[in-house]
Amino acid sequence: MRIEITDLDTLRLHRADGLDLRGVTLARLDLTDPDVDALLRTPMDGALLLGCALRPETQRRAQAAGALLFPIVPGLPYEVYRSHLYTCAELFDGFDPDHPETYADTLDARVYRHTREQGYPPDPLHALAERLHDHGISEALHDVLTGKPVAVMGGHALTRDSAGYRDAVELGVALGRGGFTVLTGGGPGAMEAVPLGVRLSDRSIVDEALAALAVAPRFASGAKVDAVEIGRWLAAGLTLDLPTGDRARTIGIPTWFYGHEPPNPFCELHAKYFANSVREEGLLTVATGGIIYTPGSAGTVQEIFQDYTQNHYGSVGPAAPMVFLGKRFWTEEVPAAPLVRKMARGRAAEPWILVTDDADEAVALLSAYATT
Structure with a gap:
């Protein structure tokens, strides 16, 4: 496996151990200091230098030695060679809750505007930059995930004052009590209600949290960004003082492809991608502890069958739980569950498919799977 070095102290230790730089990745380093430059006087065949600052003579020498x-x-408004996930503080830097229009000044909004300016498909330079960024996000996501993470899928349209939103918060509370790392699509609706519940982990304060959110029950819908409406929605969420532990237990996986939907303020980290296809496949793949499907629309249905395909063929590991939360919805209104059950008959996935109205029953199945 390729060694990646992202700070000068690690580079110094690497070289002090008598190791050369063949096949090593150096990322985002300032290598212009003469003392640091001396560390590069070693075999560099196959070395990869990403976004490093180099003296001209060092650049020529590295290329001659076989480095790329x-x-x-x-x-660009974003880091191409990124090695860590986004925090809400970073995505919303520059936002003033007292002036909701300032959402337009945030990193999140500026990056989305940049993608719109490039058009689709972007030119080769920007396409390459976006792919390198997304590769770094995938690596950073794998670095922070432990155990068997669980994903929750569901619609973005749930308003904060709806019964469905409360149900999703309650599901999050149950998952939080179960000790799971919980992944969602990172946007509004069910995608923010679940991580809110995970971080509350106490049903007694759900009413208080929902009352605070009621001042801005919905984000601006439609494909056009309304910075003021999004700012009001965001400001209400930021008023909540949510506990944060020593590790992130709520991770959002949103995309700038749907940049008109802002990332929610309740996920502790966001793995935000440019390519929606990479984001969707990646979310399903890393949820090795199973997936809960709350009522949703076409996007959620697509995810169900992508997920079942992975389980059917075992393409990313053992079959993991698929929980359909909402019996009537998933068997009558959108009857995806019966088809999945029929296809799983006699296969390894069959015992891990559950259709239920009980969040605690859903969590019990996930807990049982986590011990296997």
Whole structure:
């Protein structure tokens, strides 16, 4: 496996151990200091330098030694060679809750505007930059995940004052009590209600949290970004003082492809992608502890059958639980569950498919699977 070095102290230790740089990745390092430059006087066949600052003579020497150099890409509002996930503080930097229109000044909004300006498909430079960014996000996501993470899928349209939103919060409370790391699509609706519940982990304060959110029950719908409406929605969420532990237990996986839907403020980390296809496949793949499907629309149905395909063929590991939460919805209104059950008959996935109205029963199945 390729070694990746992202700080100068690690580079110094690597070289002090008598190791060369063949096949090593150096990312986002300032290598212009003469003392640091001396560390590069070693075999570098197959080395990969991503976004590093180099003296001209060092650059020529590295290329002659067989290294591949990917330069800093100027004029972008995001880090191309990223090695860590986003925090809400980073995505919403510059936002003033007292002035909701300032959402337009945040990193999240600026990156989305940039993608819209490029059009689709973007030119080769921006396409390459976005793919390198997304690769870094995938690596960073794998670095922070432990155990068997559980994902919850569901619609974005649930308003904060709806019964469905409360149900999703209650589900999150149950998952939080179960000790799970919980993944969602990172946006509004069910995608924010579940992580809110995970972080509350106490049913007695759900009413208080929902009352605080009631001042802005919905985000601006439609494909056009309304910075003021989104800002009001975001400001209400940021008023909640939510506990944070020593590790992130709520991770959102949103995309700038749907950048008109803001990432929610309740996920502790966001693995935000440019490519929606990479994001969707990645979310299903890393949810090795199973997936709960709350009522949703076409996107949720698509995820169900993508997930079942992975389980059917065992393409990413053993079959994991598929929980359909909402019997009537998943058997009558959108009858996806009966078809999945029929296809799973006699296969390894069959015992891990559950259709229920009981969140505690859902969590019990996930807990049982986690011990296998």
